[in-house]
Amino acid sequence: MAEHYLCPLNELADNGSRGFDLPEAGMSVFSVRRGEQVYLYRNLCPHIHIPLEWVEHEFLTADSCLIQCANHGALFTIESGQCIAGPCNGQSLLAIEPVIRDGALYAVINA
Ligand code: FES
Numbered sequence: 001m002a003e004h005y006l007c008p009l010n011e012l013a014d015n016g017s018r019g020f021d022l023p024e025a026g027m028s029v030f031s032v033r034r035g036e037q038v039y040l041y042r043n044l045c046p047h048i049h050i051p052l053e054w055v056e057h058e059f060l061t062a063d064s065c066l067i068q069c070a071n072h073g074a075l076f077t078i079e080s081g082q083c084i085a086g087p088c089n090g091q092s093l094l095a096i097e098p099v100i101r102d103g104a105l106y107a108v109i110n111a
Pocket of ligand 1: 045046047048049050052069070071072073074087088
């Protein structure tokens with residue numbers, strides 16, 4: 001397991017999302033912040049295994065209540081990553097363990 005630095009916590013807008021490329025880990029991830037809680041998922045839709053976003057850093061519905069795949073509209077809960085509507089209904093995003101330390105966000109990724 002390895003920790004990958006993502007960004008300072010204060011760069012993450014509350015109720016906002018942000019994407020991160022981690023070439024050293026061979027993947028992209030994205031975060032969603034809810035107050036002091038940060039959720040992290042691999043940026044790969046379970047439908048056909050492509051990145052979810054069309055616009056950089058935009059992974060949420062207009063009301064910021066759900067994660068939305070821009071490709072075919074699948075909707076996922078922010079808290080669990082489970083798809084609740086769309087072509088991959090019942091499947092889930094792959095959760096990545098977040099670590100917040102000294103005001104910065106890290107992703108814990110199994111090597
Ligand atoms: S690729 Fe995400 S819904 Fe089709």
